[in-house]
Amino acid sequence: MTSRVRHNDYGVLRPPAIGAWQPSLTVSVVIPAYNCAEPLSRTVEALARQTYPAELVEVVVADDGSEPPLDVPGARVVRVAEGWGRGAARQTGQLAASGAVIHWLDSDMLLAEDHLEAHMRWHHLIDYAVVIGDTRFVETPGEEGVQSAYTRKTLESTRRLKDAGSSAYLQHTGASSSVRADLLRAAGGVDTGLNMAEDTELGYRLAQAGAVFIPDAEARAWHVGPSTVMLREKEVHRHNWSYLGDLIPDLRWLRNHPRRHWLVPYLRVVVTATTYEQTRASVDSALAGTLTDAAVTLVGPWGKLTGERRANLDDPLLDLRLLHNLYAHEPRVVFAESVPSSAAPSPFLLHLPTGWVLGADTLAKLVRHADKDLLGLVSVALTEGQHGVVAARLERTAAFSRAALFDGRPDDLVDEMYGSEWVSGSEYDFVTAEDAEPLTGDAAKWRTLASRRQGEIKALQGEVARLKAEVERLSAAATPQPAESGGRGPLSSLIRHLRSAG
Template sequence: MPKQFTVNPELTQVVYKNQWRDVFDGTVPEGWEPTLKVSVVTPAFNSKTLDLTLASLAAQDYPEDLLEVIVIDDGSEPAVEIGKYAPKNTRLIRVDEAAGEGWGRSNGLHIGIEASDGDIIYWVDSDMILFSDNVREHAKWAHFIPEAATIGHKGFVEEWDFTPEQVFEEVRSDEIRKHHDLATLHRHWSLDVFAETDDLNSSGGRNYSTHMGACATVTRSVYARTYGQRPELKLGDDTEIAYQIWQRGAVFIPASSAQTYHLGRATVQDKGREVAHFNDVHFAQKMPIPRYRRSANNRQWEVPYVTAVVKVDVGTAELARRCVDMLLNQTETDLEVVLVGPWSALETGRRRVLADPAVELHLLQEWYRCEGRVRMVEDDPDDVFPSPYRLDVPATVGIGSRGVEKIMRSVYGEDLGRVSYFAPADSHTDEAVRVTSSAALARAHRYVGSTVTETEALEAAWGVEWRSNAGLGFVDLRTAEPVEKIRREDGPITEERLQKARRRAANQAKRAEEAEARVAELENIRLRTVVRRELGRAARRTRGA
């Protein structure tokens, strides 16, 4: 009989990958009112339309006590002044470049966000006119999906003669919508992406670049886990912060009902090629996905595609040298190795070096002292953010030169959350090689607790699997022959080799039994996930009835 279980109620509202519709389709319950505070952060540099943006914010139907606006004057001449029409809770922060406070949009946003305290961060450029329900239509998503990152809908208006008073009155009365039919204005490229991905529902978050800062939000709980806005970026900062929040578990949602006018042409209409040429270099350094950005091979990048974590101690230090050498010899070169070991505990004073019990750790440290792709740390990192994938490799396991490439081809290609590969035939089954998606782990961690295991949360958020290591060239380094012997032609079949083959066959049979037990356990977890989703859908149908 199948194993009996109880569906964990704490996982019924987890968004699977980016399938936000399964949790909340945007329809709020009757009588719903917002409770989360929104912090609008607006950078301005010699803006001629800021007064119009503030006037539209002042006319929002969102509770004014739950709305703050922070305007960042990035060195405007003349200096920015807040006019008559602005929200009650509006603050002005001036950035003094001469005092070393930096300059640029991303720098200003960093300062503004740090000064804000809302539950929801809302990036709004100073050339936007927001319709009256815009803030509400953005903010509602965060009330039902804790990781919500919304993208508003904007129409590009090339000519206008609005005044602040007119904008305030017409936004409040909703007459502002009658000036232009958004469907007839310039069609932004993001709309094509939404059409191809069922409004990002099927994207897995990989279309994060649609999350553009002219009118986009994210919950502070997600943003707070990132490095924040990068002050050094002068263009493309909205794409980079979108990548960061994706890796921290954001759920990307096109809020098509949160509508605006963008006063002026889209930058890509006039300078698309120049902007792309400038941004591509910066994007390649900081964002390993999409993979086409890194057109150069055998390079070391600021953010590695794969971060391999190898834990070592006195007993495994000698094996770890070969383990790491095999990782550095992979055909997948976009890889960094983190060696976790007791480095600070190594004795450096006068001693009998050959009799030092930690001699192999000393040798390992020296072996990689000048290797740029190896970092030595004391503690196992909680995650490898912003690197999108963590590869855990036991120090006792070697991976064939094409192994990581093959692993990532399936893990990335199938958008898997966590995949564990059985260790070599002669190893113990608890020494698995494991790949974990940073985005999946960040989503899952919100739900891990006393009643929810990490495996359960990962399965609910992205899925977990066990797979064979066939074709990956796994080697048990404790029993493997030296490298020079492995490369020699096979000799005659001896009794010793036959005995070794029999032992391997027996080990494989034992591992097969253990694998069947693990698969049964994982099938049970997967069944629970299916039931969880069906219960969630049923609950939403009940609420909507």
């Protein structure tokens, strides 16, 4: 692997033409199946006719409780032993697979003979590709078929995902997609508890692991019959959105409740425990902001807190113990012995120096700034210390995960593939614990509202000044009005209005 893809713009890659290269990677085609012997046999027969070398291909069918059990010539059948549904079947199949690449396939697919080859040429170029086949829906075999309306619209509006940014994973589907086995396992494999939308949720976690999503028009396949989404779209969304809000923080419209606790935080703040007061000020500010699905990892030697007899007020670990007491039952605070290397599956990680306090809207503003240009790192200069600049760091999980796939300095790699910037702490409302306002009631909400209104006032004052200057220019050039008008023309009215507004 040598190519470094920026964001999701895989256009820098030059895959070989089909039939004009020499494959070497093994691939396991994993097919979840349930009571579908006839269409499944058709799919497996199509796999036997592939141009990709047969000695590099294995077919694994994950039988999700079919009765009678499936017997599929040309495939290795593994029975789902724990759980049921597509998530459990996909995970069972991929755990049994031995290939360097896992190729997901639905059980009712018709494949062009070069389908596998089209997928696999990308995996020979980079090892963080997720390749998505060109699936058309047909009523009967032999038809040309059509893409889903959502897929067609997305591909057309994003230059086939090159401009899709952090949302490219939404095109990930289990009907025909492929990924390196080690990247899949680094992302955590398939969620066995999901029976619908498991491919979308997996796509999200693959994105956080650094994946680039590549839709290949030459990886042709046909799905016999419409998808469930085509038939019952509103019901599918009603079902899936009941839990995807917990699992995919990137779907912001599913998190519009102002006080809910969510399973996967949108942003994780890391604070190292020092004194009780300084640490508490930092942690509490992270929990009190307008970005309500933020969580905190509090780092310290928590294993030293044992239950032996001690002098309560003279305990050498007193501050550490007080912090543990304070946040022991706060679900948004977790205790860790060391700084986490990644916030995955959360999309953002903020390293906050202890003793620095966030403004009510600080986290939301930082994320908005990072998302404007899909930056991988935003460094916040806070002050000049004895050992150099004291800074907070907002890191995009996907960017640092991708950087970890290469040799080199992570910050430099992130800057190359995502971009990075320095900003001023005062611009984003960072203050020291000593200078911070108390957090009481709905202070976060009202402080943020006041800050926004101040910004609006400044903008309006600037507009008034501009209009006054324009009026003065027009006044100097205008022909004097007749005396009988009494100075009541539209220009005079505008001048009076602006003077009163000033």
